Amino acid sequence: AQAKTFKIATVSPDGLGWMKKLREGVKEIENRTEGRVKIKLYPGGVQGDDFTVLRKMRIGQLHGGAVAASTLTRFYPDLQVYNLPLQFRTQEEVDYVRERMDQRIIDGLAEGGMVSFSLTETGFAYMLTNEPVADIEDLKKVKAWVPEGDPISARLIQSFGISPIPLGLQDVLAGLQTGLIDAVAVPPIVALALQWHNHVKYVTRLPLLYIYSMLAMDQKAFNSMSPADQQVVTEVMNRVFAEVDADNRLDNRKAYDALIAQGIQEVEPTSEQLEAWRAKATQSVDELVAAGEISSESLTILRKYLQEYRAGQGN
Amino acid sequence: MGFIRFLHRVEDGFLVTSLLTMLLLSLGQIFLRNFFDTGVLWAESFSRMLVLWVAMLGAMVATRESHHIAIDVISRYLPAYAERTMAVATSLFSAVITGLAAWYSYEFVSYEYLDETIAFADVPSWVCAAILPFGFAVISLRFLTNAIRFAFRIEKWDH
Amino acid sequence: MGSLGSGILALLALLGTPLFVVIMAAAMLGFYFAEIPLTVIAIEVYRLIDTPLLLALPLFTFSGYVLAESQLSTRLVTLTQVFLGWMPGGLAVVSFVTCAFFTAFTGASGVTIVAVGALLFPALVEAGYREKFSLGLVTTSGSLGLLLAPSLPLILYGVIVQQMDLPQPFTIQELFIAGILPALLMIVLLTIYSLWANRGQPIATREFSKAEAIAALKAARWELPMPVIVLGGIYTGFFAVSEAAAVTCFYVLLVEVFIHREVRFAELPRITREAMVMVGGILLILGVSLAFTNFLIDAEIPQALFEWISTFITDKLTFLILLNLVLLALGAILDIFSAIVIMIPLIVPVALRFGIDPVHLGIIFLANMQIGYFTPPIGMNLFIASYRFDRSITELYRATLPFMAVLIVALLIITYVPAVSLLFLDR
Ligand code: NA
Numbered sequence: 001a002q003a004k005t006f007k008i009a010t011v012s013p014d015g016l017g018w019m020k021k022l023r024e025g026v027k028e029i030e031n032r033t034e035g036r037v038k039i040k041l042y043p044g045g046v047q048g049d050d051f052t053v054l055r056k057m058r059i060g061q062l063h064g065g066a067v068a069a070s071t072l073t074r075f076y077p078d079l080q081v082y083n084l085p086l087q088f089r090t091q092e093e094v095d096y097v098r099e100r101m102d103q104r105i106i107d108g109l110a111e112g113g114m115v116s117f118s119l120t121e122t123g124f125a126y127m128l129t130n131e132p133v134a135d136i137e138d139l140k141k142v143k144a145w146v147p148e149g150d151p152i153s154a155r156l157i158q159s160f161g162i163s164p165i166p167l168g169l170q171d172v173l174a175g176l177q178t179g180l181i182d183a184v185a186v187p188p189i190v191a192l193a194l195q196w197h198n199h200v201k202y203v204t205r206l207p208l209l210y211i212y213s214m215l216a217m218d219q220k221a222f223n224s225m226s227p228a229d230q231q232v233v234t235e236v237m238n239r240v241f242a243e244v245d246a247d248n249r250l251d252n253r254k255a256y257d258a259l260i261a262q263g264i265q266e267v268e269p270t271s272e273q274l275e276a277w278r279a280k281a282t283q284s285v286d287e288l289v290a291a292g293e294i295s296s297e298s299l300t301i302l303r304k305y306l307q308e309y310r311a312g313q314g315n
Numbered sequence: 316m317g318f319i320r321f322l323h324r325v326e327d328g329f330l331v332t333s334l335l336t337m338l339l340l341s342l343g344q345i346f347l348r349n350f351f352d353t354g355v356l357w358a359e360s361f362s363r364m365l366v367l368w369v370a371m372l373g374a375m376v377a378t379r380e381s382h383h384i385a386i387d388v389i390s391r392y393l394p395a396y397a398e399r400t401m402a403v404a405t406s407l408f409s410a411v412i413t414g415l416a417a418w419y420s421y422e423f424v425s426y427e428y429l430d431e432t433i434a435f436a437d438v439p440s441w442v443c444a445a446i447l448p449f450g451f452a453v454i455s456l457r458f459l460t461n462a463i464r465f466a467f468r469i470e471k472w473d474h
Numbered sequence: 475m476g477s478l479g480s481g482i483l484a485l486l487a488l489l490g491t492p493l494f495v496v497i498m499a500a501a502m503l504g505f506y507f508a509e510i511p512l513t514v515i516a517i518e519v520y521r522l523i524d525t526p527l528l529l530a531l532p533l534f535t536f537s538g539y540v541l542a543e544s545q546l547s548t549r550l551v552t553l554t555q556v557f558l559g560w561m562p563g564g565l566a567v568v569s570f571v572t573c574a575f576f577t578a579f580t581g582a583s584g585v586t587i588v589a590v591g592a593l594l595f596p597a598l599v600e601a602g603y604r605e606k607f608s609l610g611l612v613t614t615s616g617s618l619g620l621l622l623a624p625s626l627p628l629i630l631y632g633v634i635v636q637q638m639d640l641p642q643p644f645t646i647q648e649l650f651i652a653g654i655l656p657a658l659l660m661i662v663l664l665t666i667y668s669l670w671a672n673r674g675q676p677i678a679t680r681e682f683s684k685a686e687a688i689a690a691l692k693a694a695r696w697e698l699p700m701p702v703i704v705l706g707g708i709y710t711g712f713f714a715v716s717e718a719a720a721v722t723c724f725y726v727l728l729v730e731v732f733i734h735r736e737v738r739f740a741e742l743p744r745i746t747r748e749a750m751v752m753v754g755g756i757l758l759i760l761g762v763s764l765a766f767t768n769f770l771i772d773a774e775i776p777q778a779l780f781e782w783i784s785t786f787i788t789d790k791l792t793f794l795i796l797l798n799l800v801l802l803a804l805g806a807i808l809d810i811f812s813a814i815v816i817m818i819p820l821i822v823p824v825a826l827r828f829g830i831d832p833v834h835l836g837i838i839f840l841a842n843m844q845i846g847y848f849t850p851p852i853g854m855n856l857f858i859a860s861y862r863f864d865r866s867i868t869e870l871y872r873a874t875l876p877f878m879a880v881l882i883v884a885l886l887i888i889t890y891v892p893a894v895s896l897l898f899l900d901r
Pocket residue numbers: 046764767768809812
């Protein structure tokens with residue numbers, strides 16, 4: 001077959017560890033397909049944000065993008081099943097469920113026209129605040145920042161009755177410094193990268209929701225490779241992103257520890273307070289199912305695995 | 316002619332209203348945050364959309380008034396006849412390029428429509444993007460009438 | 475075919491085709507030969523919606539138009555003559571410093587020229603500076619504060635380089651400190667040039683008079699607190715940096731329309747319309763530039779350019795010279811955020827090999843970008859000034875060239891004397 005160049009974009013900056021891994025993977029693919037499959041990478045958001053990348057995939061300028069899962073909702077709404085608030089309690093639960101359920105998401109996306117590879121963890125979003133937040137009622141006392149136009153934060157607002165302080169990303173650091181806002185809900189790794197950790201005092205020990213991303217390729221572009229080449233790409237990309245997934249897990253652990261080592265105090269909700277949080281979350285998840293945003297089938301499967309795991313743990 | 320003047324008024328009105336809306340949205344956010352500890356989730360997205368609308372509406376009016384930036388270094392040294400020919404040529408060229416932009420913007424908007432993407436709140440993004448084909452089409456038409464005006468030496472002609 | 479098309483396009487540009495049409499046609503030509511559907515043009519122009527800092531442009535422009543219709547520039551001239559009358563070049567220095575701070579807070583998106591420059595230009599002329607000089611001053615000052623905290627490009631450079639896991643890490647604070655002396659050096663050199671350029675001009679210097687001082691302060695009592703109100707509002711957390719434009723706008727309307735009554739309420743629709751037509755013209759150029767930039771990025775042309783010059787690099791000195799040349803060119807063509815994101819990961823490893831400190835490199839990079847903003851023929855600030863002051867673009871080329879020469883001298887000093895950036899740092 002003829003040599004073809006595939007263009008893949010991401011908003012993640014160049015020079016990060018995972019980009020190095022991806023570049024090595026790209027080289028391996030080129031070698032093993034004897035130059036038939038070349039991949040060009042466009043990191044740092046130079047091709048636009050996730051939604052722009054999807055637009056460019058539609059017209060064929062780009063062929064793939066490493067994007068946040070939540071931007072692919074329209075290809076398979078049920079991929080949000082991992083993003084539901086307070087479903088997972090520990091990372092072990094995540095591992096147990098993902099081992100059994102990732103393929104369902106990958107298949108669902110394929111049906112919607114998107115080829116995807118190993119899903120990659122961004123991490124649990126935690127509440128980082130300047131006033132201790134243990135009780136769900138405490139949320140009313142803080143001015144919580146939420147990123148605009150982000151479906152996941154919209155969900156948090158809905159679920160827990162947060163009154164939102166919408167701001168552009170560029171205003172958040174200064175906003176935390178001046179007291180314009182005093183709470184953010186992000187994975188520790190993100191807080192560290194954007195230097196927000198220097199301006200918060202507390203972290204609530206409650207994984208609010210799980211955020212993940214993936215490399216998605218346009219199916220037409222993918223199918224233009226020979227089946228043998230497709231297999232090489234799939235194998236290499238699955239391996240690369242499984243490694244990135246594991247690395248991110250490690251980085252998130254380190255980032256959380258770094259927050260604590262820096263003197264940020266952990267706030268631990270009591271079991272009654274936890275019940276209140278979970279009751280609210282369950283209520284909002286049921287509403288989402290009722291509204292048809294996510295199928296009850298996927299939710300049932302998720303809950304089944306969670307119960308299975310918790311039963312095995314003797315909980 | 317009266318109807319075209321009216322359309323110009325509407326165009327100007329949209330332009331002025333866009334700025335006013337941006338100002339009120341931003342002041343409103345400050346007010347809500349400081350006195351009610353809350354904010355409107357879609358306010359900034361709406362303002363960003365208005366920036367795009369101001370860009371297109373402003374450019375439409377600028378074309379109407381032949382008020383675009385150009386690097387005009389040759390034509391002033393040309394004889395009047397040649398200058399007019401050049402003005403016709405550049406106007407026609409501009410009409411073609413912006414016409415193409417209108418066509419491809421229309422295609423973009425139709426994709427947004429088919430994909431049912433959302434810009435903010437419940438507003439679909441095709442509605443926001445619709446200003447692109449509309450604006451470029453109007454601009455193209457205005458360049459075309461400019462070309463005709465220059466070619467036939469019509470001094471004043473609303474477009 | 476491609477070069478024939480480019481040639482025709484260049485000719486049409488020189489014959490007076492609107493610039494946005496020329497840039498858009500260039501982008502179309504590029505994408506056509508790259509076999510990418512031209513729909514991408516619309517996708518890129520639509521990205522105006524998520525370009526940072528743009529939201530402030532319409533509001534600051536409007537404020538600038540309202541202020542320009544008031545008598546503020548006269549009050550400003552009186553004020554500087556009273557307090558800085560003893561100092562030759564007083565108003566020029568005031569202009570440099572004001573522009574630098576304004577840019578540091580709002581970004582170098584051209585806002586400084588329309589908001590502050592529009593006010594300073596008539597003031598400078600009124601104070602006796604030559605028109606061409608004044609025009610050059612306000613155009614070049616539009617990007618002067620890029621090296622000063624909290625400028626967004628400075629922060630972005632820091633964030634990107636920090637994530638690269640370099641052997642010589644640095645903090646954002648170090649970067650902020652490193653920018654101070656170079657920015658000061660630029661202002662000092664520009665001031666020296668201003669004095670020399672206006673040596674024969676009848677710019678009055680005069681004795682300080684207490685009565686005049688009080689009168690001048692009283693006349694400007696409403697406008698003078700404006701920076702304090704805006705900065706105070708930000709530091710107390712009352713509003714965000716990005717909301718400063720709306721607050722300024724509100725305050726300006728309050729003072730000039732309702733307190734001074736120098737701008738009539740009935741005039742506001744006309745002023746708004748004029749301001750927004752200008753904003754539209756500028757934004758459309760920005761939008762189609764995004765498309766053209768995207769063609770360059772898609773074809774990986776900046777990277778190819780850098781690889782090409784890399785083959786000529788044998789030592790630190792040639793690296794720095796070539797770096798300056800490439801960055802000046804890219805600064806004029808690319809938007810600053812794309813330039814940082816694309817070029818920094820390429821340049822930093824090479825620079826480290828030659829023993830250049832990453833903090834110093836950041837300052838060199840941004841100093842180049844700052845000059846790129848008014849590098850002919852397509853530096854963005856030239857277009858903005860052309861629009862705002864209604865001067866031909868060629869007139870602006872001539873007016874800014876001497877200032878560009880001065881800033882290139884500053885750039886050379888900054889590049890080849892690392893101490894200017896690193897003096898106060900323990901590096
Ligand atoms: Na760009």
